[in-house]
Amino acid sequence: MKWSASALSSLIDSVVVASAGRTQPLIALVGNPNAGKTSLFNALTGARQKVGNYPGVTVEKVSGQVEIEGKLAEIVDVPGLYSLAAISTDEEVAVEALLDESTSPDLVVYVMDASNLERNLFLFSQLAETNLNVVVALTLTDVVHREKGEIDLAVLSNHLGCEVIPVVSHKNEGLKELRDAMGRALADPRELELDLGFPKIVTDAAARVVEQMNRKGIDLKPTEARCVLMDENCSTGDRFREIPELWAVVEEERKLIFGANVQARTVDAQSRYAWASRVKSESYVLPTVPRGRTKTEMVDALLTHRVFGLVIFLGIMYAVFQSIYTFAAPFMDLIDAGKSAVAGVVGGWLEGTPVLQSLVVDGIIEGIGSVVIFLPQIMILFFFISVLEGTGYMARAAFLMDRLLGWCGLNGRAFIPLLSSFACAIPGIMAARVMPDQRSRMMTILVAPLMSCSARLPVYVLLIGAVIEPRFGAVWAGLSLFFMHFIGLAVAIPIVLILNKGWFKGKRLPFMMELPKYQWPRWKDVVLTVFSRAKVFLVTAGTIIFAMTVLIWALLYFPRGDTAAYEKEWVSQGKVVAEDSGFDQYAELRQREDSILGRFGRAIEPVFVPAGFDWRLTTAILAAFPAREVVVPAMGILFGTGGDVDEESASLKDSINSATWPDGRPLMTPWTAVSLMVFFALCCQCMATLAAIKRETNSWKWAWFAFGYMTALAYILSVAIQQVGRMLGG
Amino acid sequence: MAERVISAKDLRRGMRARIESVGDEEALHTRLLELGLIPGTEFKVTKIAPLGDPMELELRGYRLCVRQSEVECLRLVELD
Numbered sequence: 001m002k003w004s005a006s007a008l009s010s011l012i013d014s015v016v017v018a019s020a021g022r023t024q025p026l027i028a029l030v031g032n033p034n035a036g037k038t039s040l041f042n043a044l045t046g047a048r049q050k051v052g053n054y055p056g057v058t059v060e061k062v063s064g065q066v067e068i069e070g071k072l073a074e075i076v077d078v079p080g081l082y083s084l085a086a087i088s089t090d091e092e093v094a095v096e097a098l099l100d101e102s103t104s105p106d107l108v109v110y111v112m113d114a115s116n117l118e119r120n121l122f123l124f125s126q127l128a129e130t131n132l133n134v135v136v137a138l139t140l141t142d143v144v145h146r147e148k149g150e151i152d153l154a155v156l157s158n159h160l161g162c163e164v165i166p167v168v169s170h171k172n173e174g175l176k177e178l179r180d181a182m183g184r185a186l187a188d189p190r191e192l193e194l195d196l197g198f199p200k201i202v203t204d205a206a207a208r209v210v211e212q213m214n215r216k217g218i219d220l221k222p223t224e225a226r227c228v229l230m231d232e233n234c235s236t237g238d239r240f241r242e243i244p245e246l247w248a249v250v251e252e253e254r255k256l257i258f259g260a261n262v263q264a265r266t267v268d269a270q271s272r273y274a275w276a277s278r279v280k281s282e283s284y285v286l287p288t289v290p291r292g293r294t295k296t297e298m299v300d301a302l303l304t305h306r307v308f309g310l311v312i313f314l315g316i317m318y319a320v321f322q323s324i325y326t327f328a329a330p331f332m333d334l335i336d337a338g339k340s341a342v343a344g345v346v347g348g349w350l351e352g353t354p355v356l357q358s359l360v361v362d363g364i365i366e367g368i369g370s371v372v373i374f375l376p377q378i379m380i381l382f383f384f385i386s387v388l389e390g391t392g393y394m395a396r397a398a399f400l401m402d403r404l405l406g407w408c409g410l411n412g413r414a415f416i417p418l419l420s421s422f423a424c425a426i427p428g429i430m431a432a433r434v435m436p437d438q439r440s441r442m443m444t445i446l447v448a449p450l451m452s453c454s455a456r457l458p459v460y461v462l463l464i465g466a467v468i469e470p471r472f473g474a475v476w477a478g479l480s481l482f483f484m485h486f487i488g489l490a491v492a493i494p495i496v497l498i499l500n501k502g503w504f505k506g507k508r509l510p511f512m513m514e515l516p517k518y519q520w521p522r523w524k525d526v527v528l529t530v531f532s533r534a535k536v537f538l539v540t541a542g543t544i545i546f547a548m549t550v551l552i553w554a555l556l557y558f559p560r561g562d563t564a565a566y567e568k569e570w571v572s573q574g575k576v577v578a579e580d581s582g583f584d585q586y587a588e589l590r591q592r593e594d595s596i597l598g599r600f601g602r603a604i605e606p607v608f609v610p611a612g613f614d615w616r617l618t619t620a621i622l623a624a625f626p627a628r629e630v631v632v633p634a635m636g637i638l639f640g641t642g643g644d645v646d647e648e649s650a651s652l653k654d655s656i657n658s659a660t661w662p663d664g665r666p667l668m669t670p671w672t673a674v675s676l677m678v679f680f681a682l683c684c685q686c687m688a689t690l691a692a693i694k695r696e697t698n699s700w701k702w703a704w705f706a707f708g709y710m711t712a713l714a715y716i717l718s719v720a721i722q723q724v725g726r727m728l729g730g
Numbered sequence: 731m732a733e734r735v736i737s738a739k740d741l742r743r744g745m746r747a748r749i750e751s752v753g754d755e756e757a758l759h760t761r762l763l764e765l766g767l768i769p770g771t772e773f774k775v776t777k778i779a780p781l782g783d784p785m786e787l788e789l790r791g792y793r794l795c796v797r798q799s800e801v802e803c804l805r806l807v808e809l810d
Binding site: 082083085087115116117118119122263265266268269270273277280300304305306307309310395399400402403404406510511512513514515 | 752757760763765768769770779780783784790791792794795797800
């Protein structure tokens with residue numbers, strides 16, 4: 001593992017290691033979603049980024065290094081927040097990291113969208129009540145200027161009580177000034193004091209609470225007292241909630257403030273928004289000419305149109321799907337050819353030591369190859385995802401599709417991960433990060449492998465071509481191919497409903513989101529996203545896939561079988577042992593059968609008889625568990641036509657059709673063909689998928705859960721189909 | 731001008747409304763308030779998704795997409 005990790009990461013560039021303890025100042029980028037946080041983060045850090053996880057959760061932590069006055073500081077891109085009162089796991093993690101003393105940053109750079117001041121000021125007003133040290137980076141001032149508005153920075157900075165630096169990240173404007181301001185704030189940390197203009201009755205009550213608490217020897221600030229009064233869940237309240245005589249003080253003042261029907265939360269929000277709109281009106285010079293339709297509105301008139309919007313959406317999705325399905329193929333072939341070439345050369349060097357040769361060729365080189373093979377699809381998909389996110393179209397896609405996916409507990413953003421999974425579940429699972437909350441992300445990840453990926457297609461083509469088409473004609477063949485692609489999706493819906501009702505308890509998160517203004521993609525951000533995803537895959541999921549490949553190699557290689565005995569069997573079938581006689585493949589197959597994994601397979605063979613599978617089909621299924629790509633060659637070997645076959649081979653189709661059970665009944669009835677295809681459609685025969693789930697959910701538990709439920713489902717449905725078929729006399 | 735009390739179901743594209751009160755479903759209620767949907771706020775329905783839901787509202791100088799079910803807790807008055 002160690003070796004592979006270092007080798008793989010040297011393929012790209014070295015991983016920045018997190019500083020243990022706090023040897024560098026810690027800076028957090030905080031702001032509303034769509035305020036331009038990530039662009040600013042990229043502009044400040046360049047390629048010095050690393051992607052990890054917040055401890056114990058699936059929420060991703062993106063951090064990097066930024067240079068301030070010649071010294072490096074660690075900077076974290078905190079997930080977008082609307083409020084410090086978190087309602088999703090992602091928000092909870094972000095808020096906790098900000099407020100917990102051990103992780104609390106030395107400086108917060110508050111990223112404020114100048115074109116949406118009021119709402120961006122709301123979160124600022126909450127931050128100002130913590131003891132965090134804040135500098136404001138004002139983004140999207142170019143949008144304000146385009147709309148003929150003007151912002152008076154001095155007035156704004158005066159209201160906020162901290163420095164306000166305008167930045168245009170993609171043009172690198174204001175970055176130097178921001179760095180300087182960050183340096184000043186780090187050298188001279190200050191807490192903010194805002195006059196939010198809460199009703200007098202509230203501030204008076206807060207003052208009385210402070211006074212009484214002080215008299216009882218408890219240090220309390222007016223803002224803290226107000227928080228306790230206004231918000232039942234305010235963490236300051238935990239300090240004396242359990243002490244009746246102190247809590248009574250709070251309760252009494254509460255009763256005074258709120259008459260029977262005044263809600264604390266409403267008063268709190270009203271006061272903050274009143275403050276925000278006052279700050280805005282004093283620092284923001286509104287355009288004098290009435291605003292016409294903006295470009296975004298014009299584009300949206302088309303892209304969210306009830307007819308054209310959907311047509312264009314389907315067109316874009318088709319293009320994305322085709323790209324990962326078709327454009328990736330030549331690159332994957334190239335990687336495959338490269339792998340074979342390397343295996344040929346290296347295998348030649350190790351001719352004298354068969355064990356080492358097999359370990360290196362079938363274990364290590366195969367392992368690296370089976371990791372790198374996913375890169376073209378992952379990089380192409382993330383190219384599209386970051387272009388769609390960067391232009392603002394992703395939010396429109398979610399808006400258009402939410403009704404379709406929202407009713408069962410997913411949301412509109414699940415469309416892209418699920419669609420991608422029809423090409424390959426690995427990029428699909430990785431794409432689930434476009435989901436804003438952990439719950440829908442988990443559900444998307446868990447059903448993504450049910451979508452019929454391209455590796456399942458050869459099985460369908462083979463069986464439909466061999467069994468369905470000759471008997472029922474081309475129309476039924478086409479229909480069955482369509483239904484095979486549909487069955488995973490159909491099964492996914494009840495799974496999501498069950499997970500939603502039973503497993504992920506608790507309230508569903510609101511959909512609430514914004515359609516950001518359209519803009520051209522920032523190519524620098526696109527390139528950074530593509531490479532950082534590729535790196536994350538190689539370093540984390542890749543290591544697991546590699547290790548599993550080597551492990552499976554060992555389970556199939558040991559113990560070594562008796563070649564002389566295999567020769568005897570071969571000769572007794574009336575065949576000759578010679579080159580190209582097929583004996584080598586036969587011996588390999590017998591070796592696999594006698595290996596640790598093969599013996600295990602034989603032991604559970606009877607389990608598959610109710611599904612209509614004989615030992616050959618069962619062996620092919622078991623061989624396909626690490627990766628379903630091998631199933632057609634495996635069937636070639638098992639049905640005696642050799643491993644050098646593909647799904648179009650006439651010889652393989654013939655021998656499948658003529659295969660019988662020991663009692664002479666034909667093996668491959670149409671029911672068996674359907675049952676086998678359904679098994680392949682639903683079963684999780686792909687260890688790379690499990691590795692990707694482990695990486696994305698940060699837990700093996702969910703990987704095994706996906707494996708377990710999919711395998712169980714595949715088995716139950718294929719047995720059911722076979723049994724129903726028998727009853728109907730198939 | 732005649733003011734008509736309406737609910738989220740009655741919202742149509744181009745319609746303007748004022749929020750009279752916000753319901754009390756804990757998390758949702760808080761989030762709506764935090765996003766600026768507080769009593770007295772006026773908004774305009776700028777888009778309705780092709781499949782009928784969600785919709786986009788314009789308020790406080792920005793636009794927010796919400797599902798109909800999420801704003802059902804608002805008591806609204808239709809404005810002209």
